[in-house]
Amino acid sequence: MDNSSVRRVLVVLYSCCAALLVIDFLYHRHSVHPWDSWWGFYAVYGFVGCVLLVLIAKLLRKLVKRPEDYYGKGN
Amino acid sequence: MWLAELPPFVPFYAAALLAGLTRGRIRVLILLAAPLLGGLQLLGVESGVELQTRFLGYELIPFRVDKLSLLFGYLFHIGALLAIVFSLHVRDTLQHVAGLCYAGSALGAVFAGDLITLFVFWELLAVSSVFLIWARRSERALAAGFRYLMMQIFSGVLLLAGVLLHLQQGGSLQFSYIGLDGLSGWLIFIAFGIKCAFPLLHNWLTDAYPEATPTATVFLSAMTTKVAVYALARGFPGTELLIYIGVVMTCFPIFYAVIENDLRRVLGYSMINQIGFMVCGIGIGTQLALNGALAHAFNEVIFKGLLLMSMGAVLQVTGRINGSDLGGLYKTMPKTAALCIIGAASISAFPLFSGFVSKAMIMTAVLEEGHDWAWLFLLFASAGVFHHAGIKIPYFAFFSHDRGIAATEPPANMLLAMLLAALLCVLIGSYPRLLYELLPFPVTYQAYDFSHVISQLQLLLFAALAFAWLNLQGLYPPELRAVNLDSDWSYRRLLPLTVQRLLSIGQPLDAAVRRWGAGCARSLINTLSRHHAPQGLLARNWPTGSMVLWVALLLGAYLLAYLFEVSDQ
Numbered sequence: 232m233d234n235s236s237v238r239r240v241l242v243v244l245y246s247c248c249a250a251l252l253v254i255d256f257l258y259h260r261h262s263v264h265p266w267d268s269w270w271g272f273y274a275v276y277g278f279v280g281c282v283l284l285v286l287i288a289k290l291l292r293k294l295v296k297r298p299e300d301y302y303g304k305g306n
Numbered sequence: 307m308w309l310a311e312l313p314p315f316v317p318f319y320a321a322a323l324l325a326g327l328t329r330g331r332i333r334v335l336i337l338l339a340a341p342l343l344g345g346l347q348l349l350g351v352e353s354g355v356e357l358q359t360r361f362l363g364y365e366l367i368p369f370r371v372d373k374l375s376l377l378f379g380y381l382f383h384i385g386a387l388l389a390i391v392f393s394l395h396v397r398d399t400l401q402h403v404a405g406l407c408y409a410g411s412a413l414g415a416v417f418a419g420d421l422i423t424l425f426v427f428w429e430l431l432a433v434s435s436v437f438l439i440w441a442r443r444s445e446r447a448l449a450a451g452f453r454y455l456m457m458q459i460f461s462g463v464l465l466l467a468g469v470l471l472h473l474q475q476g477g478s479l480q481f482s483y484i485g486l487d488g489l490s491g492w493l494i495f496i497a498f499g500i501k502c503a504f505p506l507l508h509n510w511l512t513d514a515y516p517e518a519t520p521t522a523t524v525f526l527s528a529m530t531t532k533v534a535v536y537a538l539a540r541g542f543p544g545t546e547l548l549i550y551i552g553v554v555m556t557c558f559p560i561f562y563a564v565i566e567n568d569l570r571r572v573l574g575y576s577m578i579n580q581i582g583f584m585v586c587g588i589g590i591g592t593q594l595a596l597n598g599a600l601a602h603a604f605n606e607v608i609f610k611g612l613l614l615m616s617m618g619a620v621l622q623v624t625g626r627i628n629g630s631d632l633g634g635l636y637k638t639m640p641k642t643a644a645l646c647i648i649g650a651a652s653i654s655a656f657p658l659f660s661g662f663v664s665k666a667m668i669m670t671a672v673l674e675e676g677h678d679w680a681w682l683f684l685l686f687a688s689a690g691v692f693h694h695a696g697i698k699i700p701y702f703a704f705f706s707h708d709r710g711i712a713a714t715e716p717p718a719n720m721l722l723a724m725l726l727a728a729l730l731c732v733l734i735g736s737y738p739r740l741l742y743e744l745l746p747f748p749v750t751y752q753a754y755d756f757s758h759v760i761s762q763l764q765l766l767l768f769a770a771l772a773f774a775w776l777n778l779q780g781l782y783p784p785e786l787r788a789v790n791l792d793s794d795w796s797y798r799r800l801l802p803l804t805v806q807r808l809l810s811i812g813q814p815l816d817a818a819v820r821r822w823g824a825g826c827a828r829s830l831i832n833t834l835s836r837h838h839a840p841q842g843l844l845a846r847n848w849p850t851g852s853m854v855l856w857v858a859l860l861l862g863a864y865l866l867a868y869l870f871e872v873s874d875q
Contacts, residue, residue: 273762273768284564288565298788298789
């Protein structure tokens with residue numbers, strides 16, 4: 232994708248995220264659990280969770296990555 | 307023509323036989339007729355139908371209908387129809403026949419009323435499916451197929467052992483609640499667990515599915531693991547251990563999915579993650595949880611089928627499937643890209659798409675039963691799904707770096723199959739009642755609650771934000787051509803190495819024994835040759851001479867013995 236359309240997608244994403252955070256001030260969530268009554272719980276959890284997912288996956292790669300023909304050629 | 311007692315596997319096996327004997331348009335008609343006519347026939351069958359026979363003194367129930375088996379019956383007809391339409395352009399008798407046999411066996415298994423019938427279809431499922439992998443006709447596929455077959459047959463052997471033990475202990479042959487009491491229950495549990503891809507027993511799936519043909523993987527993804535989910539739901543609902551197994555299944559594969567290069571293998575890991583949600587629901591065992599698990603199995607067949615179809619189309623058209631070799635295909639394959647994104651939205655559980663209306667039932671049930679930590683892990687896994695399946699798959703295949711690959715849209719039948727699946731995803735997501743009506747227990751759950759929609763959108767869009775941020779920071783792990791070690795390392799590397807090592811330890815001992823044996827043989831030969839070789843004492847005369855000598859000795863000995871005997875008296 233060219234840079235301008237990437238930028239457009241990112242702007243849409245940022246504004247949606249911002250709007251979703253603002254909404255959390257405006258309505259009262261039917262809490263399913265004490266934790267999720269906190270402001271921005273799902274947003275923070277989603278963001279932090281995914282950053283951790285990728286960072287841990289990078290560590291995992293150091294541990295498990297092997298050359299493509301590790302199990303022998305054609306395997 | 308409607309026959310209430312016609313088991314649903316019969317039309318598929320009959321069609322498999324006919325498809326093997328025909329070709330061209332007639333075969334296309336037969337292929338389509340099996341799921342369509344079979345499906346219509348099944349719509350007329352109601353709960354409570356039961357077919358009984360006696361075999362070797364056992365009361366067998368080869369066909370039993372209740373709401374649970376009907377749900378999977380409908381599902382496998384839909385799954386088979388999608389996979390068949392997707393593969394209509396293929397000119398390969400092996401794939402068509404194996405596909406029909408496979409779907410028939412899956413139907414046989416979910417309508418089996420007794421454990422012996424279940425075992426028979428369990429094994430037929432294994433044997434018919436391996437041909438879908440071998441149909442790729444590559445060395446890798448052959449090897450992966452053998453590994454796959456070994457695991458599947460092992461599962462069947464455990465099942466048979468469990469069933470026989472169960473019978474010996476006075477258990478009933480009927481397939482109903484089994485539970486983890488005693489060895490027989492455990493054996494059956496592990497047999498189901500292998501097919502269900504429990505952690506450490508999962509690697510056959512991510513090893514073999516990506517090696518099957520572009521069309522066959524769609525078939526494979528629809529049946530085997532879902533038969534196992536069905537079997538767990540019938541045999542082990544409410545088994546607490548399943549909650550923990552399910553949580554592990556949702557979480558560990560997503561790390562592998564992030565670093566895996568083969569996009570169909572990414573979907574394999576994502577499949578284990580989705581089955582984890584179902585296993586968790588079965589472990590909770592309440593009506594809401596079981597409904598959620600089964601609804602999610604239903605949806606997963608369709609959206610995972612759609613995603614695998616889109617990747618199959620990419621593989622078929624470009625001949626590539628590694629994220630490191632793909633990118634920019636949205637320009638040449640816009641329809642495939644759009645359909646893939648619908649599958650991605652469904653698996654990620656975006657509101658209005660099918661995953662949203664089923665996964666949330668499991669999550670709610672987990673909280674209702676007080677498993678807070680399990681809920682947190684499932685929530686993490688939900689965000690992770692969007693990350694690796696929802697974004698990574700479409701991003702690396704269709705966007706990312708444009709590699710200028712020459713491509714066109716796939717054949718019309720492939721697009722049609724994807725379109726049908728995408729319509730079902732949106733239809734079920736928008737009108738969940740359609741699915742809820744089919745579930746075994748009455749549904750009071752409301753998926754579309756404002757809080758639920760907003761919280762789900764927050765979770766997903768901030769997961770997307772994380773992807774964008776990591777990418778812009780250059781922190782996202784690049785797609786690399788590599789092998790990632792997983793539990794298959796134990797039988798592809800560790801086991802052969804151990805055997806080799808043991809052999810090398812045993813070798814000196816072995817050599818010593820052989821040397822000793824050879825030494826004995828040599829001295830025997832030397833002794834014989836000293837006496838019998840041409841220059842030997844016993845070879846100086848002709849053999850008659852030698853015989854006369856021995857007879858004389860014998861007579862002499864006899865005479866001596868006689869003399870001693872006489873003197874004793």
